[in-house]
Amino acid sequence: MESTIVALATPPGAGGIAVVRLSGPESYRITEQVFQPINPNKKVSEAKGYTALFGHFIARGETLDEGVALFFRAPRSYTGEDVVELSCHGGMVIAQELITACIAAGAAPAGPGEYTKRAFLNGRMSLTQAEAVMDLIGAAGRQGAALAESALNGALARQIEGYKSQLVALAGHLAAWVDFPEEDVPELEEDTLRGTLDEVCAGVRGLIGSYGGGAVLRQGVDAAIVGSPNVGKSTLMNLLAGFDRAIVTPIAGTTRDVVEQAVMLGGVRVNLFDTAGLRETGDVVEAEGIRRSRRKLEEAGLVLAVFDGSTPATEEDKELAQLCAGRPAIALVNKNDLEQRFDESILEGKFFRVLRIAAGKGGGMPELEQAVRELLGVANLDPGAPCLVSQRQLAAAVSARDALQEGIQALDGGFGLDAVSVCVDDALAALCRLTGEDASESVIEEVFSKFCVGK
Structure with missing residues (x-):
């Protein structure tokens, strides 16, 4: 240089x-x-x-x-x-x-x-701190910025260093025992070996488990508001946006295309997509809007399915409930300030949560925010805790976890300490790749190619 x-x-x-x-x-x-x-x-x-x-x-x-x-x-x-x-x-x-x-x-x-x-x-x-720089620049909210700041300050690197120190001590003892039997090196106690492998593996698993929630806080999530015409989708969009982003009328088919708006919901940046009402129609333009609505439902990381609580459930409602089964979806039974005639049993088992709201009057928003946080896995996430911030780090952590699990299985299967030693070495190599101590030139180029000029 x-x-x-x-x-x-x-x-x-x-x-x-x-x-x-x-x-x-x-x-x-x-x-x-x-x-x-x-x-x-x-x-x-x-x-x-x-x-x-x-x-x-x-x-x-x-x-x-x-x-x-x-x-x-x-x-x-x-x-x-x-x-x-x-x-x-x-x-x-x-x-x-x-x-x-x-x-x-x-x-x-x-x-x-x-x-x-x-x-x-x-x-x-470290490479983990360098990756946190771009995450801090592009953080979608306060908590996402706190996660990136934690990584930038070395929280992840310090935790990984602790795991590596434990494994290095194991690897050194195992190598001496396997390679120099004539030196009468004392064999590792099985309880000590298993305890260390279990502890490090549990820590790495915890990092892997928190990756999804951390990614949501850093990057945000796309959310589709779906439902039949006139159930209150656009009213909900306007409520969450804080202004009249979508046109609201009593005429079915008013929303004929996907309307997008970024909002903060429960501390998470959510890119809302208000979609055309799902129904059978002969209108070519509206039909195209409905086709796009279905595509958004399939692609979204969060689905807010809106139903009209003041009317009986329709066939379109039942079909939508089926479409949402197995997806990250929350059912919102709207207009709960009116007499309720909707059969909520059609929603059972198909949604993460079923909530009653009154979008026109702002009712039920705290419950919606909490449900969104829980569904996205960020309700109990500590922004100051160490967290993986990239797919590269996640892949390295998964490799380390797999190697540690293989080491535990080798120990349980009685394969001998030489087999355990190979697994410990593999786990160490994976953790070194994670922190960048053993990063190839191609990995380094790939990491920094995502940065902006000037940083």
Whole structure:
């Protein structure tokens, strides 16, 4: 990493300031060519880390803007290299001119995730922490951000390190006993061996089990609001959105296409899709909307099936209940402020929960929020606890769990400690892949390719 890279570190577009970041061995030299301190007694080359200078930015020999240069000396910077952050006035013209001037002075344009990649390669963070950076940037809610922050602070890396320490001690003892029988190495007590394998396996299983809920908090979930015409789907959409997002009329077929709106429901970002009422129709446009509704129902990570509690159940209601069986679905019997005539027995055994609500008056929302949290597995999730944040980490954790389970089975089957030793080594290798200590170049490239430029 002998090159010095440059990129815009703030979102493109108009704003109060824009930050152009340099990282690499030539950061200070390049800054000297594009930045001139107001105080003539101050020199960029002599700037200490964690200091700032006010001055003018220079491009093609002319003053471009005034702003601030922040200096970070290696290794006490985000990347572990010399870093300079140039803060100019917001707007793409000025920032791009400044980047062009830095490139003309010898900097190379940064690729996606290159700053964080350098931080990883320079030992400033583990691969699990690096992956948490993008999760923190893209967190869909406060709890999702807390999960990412926990990973960024090393909670997951520390927990995995504890498991690895236990397995390393086992592997060392097993290897000595298997490979050097002449040294009279004491055999491991079976209770001690089993206890360690059980403890580490249970911990890894816990991480795997929490992955789904953590992913929901970080990324959100798509939710389809489905039901027959005029049961209150659009009214529910407007209630959850907090404004009139969908048109509400007593005319069947008013909603003829899928209407989308992102909301926070029970602390989870939910992308709501208000769909066309499910019914038989000869209207070509409405029929297309109904076809899209069915597709959304099949694709959604959460289904809110709405039924009209003030009318008897229809054949369409019964069909919808069957469609929802086996899906992550909650039944909402709407209009419970009116006389109830709906037979709820058709819903039994087909939904995670059946709730009575009054969408027109806001009734039943706390119960809905709690049901959503429980269905999505986030009701008891601790945002500060260690959590897997990517499919790559999940795959490595599953490999570690499988190896540990095979080790326990080998112990139970009397296959000998040499077989157990192989399983322990496999589990250790999987945990090293998880933290990035044994990550191949292709894995590293795949991880950082998902980052934005400038981070």
